[in-house]
Amino acid sequence: MPAHTRRPFMNPAALTLASALASAGAMALPQEGASQSLTRPPSVILVMADQWRQEAFGFAGNEDVQTPALDQFARESICMANAVSTVPVCCPARASLLTGRRALSHGVFMNDVPLDPGMESMGKIFSRAGYFTAYIGKWHVDGHGRSAFIPVQRRQGFRYWKALECTHDYQHSAYYADAPVKRWWPGYDAEAQTEDAMHFIQSRARGRAPFLLVLSWGPPHEPYHTAPDRFRRLYQPDRLHLRPNVPAALAQDARRDLAGYYAHCTALDECFGKLWKACKTAGIEEDTLLIFTSDHGDMLYSHGSQKKQQPWEESARV
Template sequence: MNGMRRRNFLTAAGAAGGAGVLGGCRMMTPGLKPPNVVFVFADQWRASATGYAGNPDVKTPHLDRLASESFRFKNAVSVCPVCSPARASIMTGQYPLTHGVFVNDVHLQQDGPSIAEVFNEAGYATGFIGKWHLDGHGRSSYIPPERRQGFGFWQVLECTHRYNDSLYYDNNNPEAKRWRGYDAIDQTRHAVDYIRSHGDAPFVLFLSWGPPHAPYLTAPEAYRAMYDPGKLTIPPNVPEHAEDFIPPAKWDEHAAMEPRDRVRRIMAGYYAHCSALDACIGRLQQAIRDAGLEEDTIFVFTADHGDMLGSHGLWKKQWPYDESVCVPFLLKYPGVGKGGRELEAPFNTPDIMPTLCELCGVPVPSSVEGDSFVPVLKGAPASDDAALIVNIHPFGQWSARRGGREWRGVRTARHTYVKDLNGPWLLFDNESDPYQRNNLVDRPETAQLQRRLERLLQRRLRETADDFADGMTFVRRQGYPVDETGTVQYEE
């Protein structure tokens, strides 16, 4: 499928006067040191929760500065807005039905090399720090080297959200250690140490934070004190009446509050996590500058998916609305362009791996299904105008019995179009209706637009060999053991 699309991109790259192309990769100029990659991503950080995106409440000065120096992907999406599926697509450059991870807590057994394996082959050192969530052997288990998808340096726990009492395994030591204090801050300190000690040879470092995912009220006090819930702006798509909310599967100690007061309370905690992580971004940027690596380092900040935070009466993820699907994506690399620039082209999770490979002159494996956006970074128009978004199987807090749905959709620079198993479900003009309150599906005045988006969606489904069956059909195909809610049970 994407081979033809990738060839089109590479032709555009040559026309744009960039690097030469050989064997599906951008070739580095002889004698130049390949760039490093520092890839930082948070869990459940929605695109609108930054100052540079226009949010009037959240305080993210370091990200705002980074955005002014970066390519800002305005329409970056999470291909499947759930933790493990999105992370598997980052690691493989593939869509969920190809790599097979469309629920949480299963093992990624990729068909084709991982991003770490590709960079290892190219002579890079590779490292991963923080939350993994791709092993499927228990959330607190030691992960042996053969299950690390090729990463060398390793300070990882499969998954935890106990941010102030968080364990990890340090390289090949099977005895768990404990991060000091708020884990994201200590993980960042270790990432700074890694950057300082690897300046002489090219490296790829992934830093994966657990926040701002729930629990929302556990950021350090200094950051929680920055936010008064009563002064926060409630988005207009948050319902006013309790009956319009669907409560999460597990209510916390604030369940008795009025829903919009609860949204403000949770939002204040969520923003506190964001500000704590923003300070960590500042430390990472300073460490790169201090090491003299700024010109030679690709720095990426993004998230695996977003968080509804009460919008449309919903919580957390697995939904096709922008709060769940859209993620921040900043890419800073002076070697391609200095100064910030906003990009309208939809950018999807599987596009991350081929883009980083081409920027570094590393061959893109034939198993990769995403597209390199290097030509777009250099000014060429995108050859594609729609990103595929999917929820293969509803589970967990949004199991089918609680209203979760299987859905497939496309997100363009302007529109969102989604179908569920019953047919067309949602159609939004995100330019005139940024909070997605006016569903245009099946209206006579949008019939032509809907037909065009339907054709785009059907093409995507053919390209990804997706027959859009019910979720349990795909669960049975993969042989995943699920409970009555469709969820793969895990050991803590």
């Protein structure tokens, strides 16, 4: 899907999404002449990682991290290389992504503050435009407890639902569907969530209605050392390069955590590659907006800081 091609028209809901994605990292547009262009608007798949900073990709010039699928995606897509998170904190950034509003407007100005269920947001807009909406993974705009069931009226217009407010226990990760019964993703949750998204794509590929699918992963947010072993074995801390603004006294800790962080990134890259392939197999690649982004970045010891919520580019650029 070359970046210079696009359909001659777009559903207004897709334009609303584009305006709301202020933090979007890369976007593949439907090709002109796509097979279903006269029968239905383009479907939309938004893939969002948590705390994946802009420079942690091969295509961004990082020679340490292995992200072959996303590198290829960036070459074939529109890549917004200077994008920044509206607020580099999980809940405010996610609320902005859903609503297209700044934090002082939508009211989610810090973590664990609920987004008003009556506010206009992405899922509702797409539903009104005739889209079947789906959300899989981390939610984190409900504010009623990180492991609590989220009822339909607080799901912001999403119909297919396999989500949890927030967890970073990636090997023992829960979710809820329609009933208030806690279920568990098998194994590393991002892999299981991606498999579920692939099944959803296959089931909706030839339906009459287009769909909006949001796949929201928890990694590479800490804990950094919980990716599957086959990815962790790829990275040796003493071989990794640090940003020059990491204090020398913190270099050993930074390399240790960076190795685990990159392992998560490579695991997610493999998941993204599988999802992209599923779009091709289902025959919808040329009729789908496929978007990848992150809610914010990660300091990883730059300027002596960790995590996010800082004005520096390690935290804000995505």
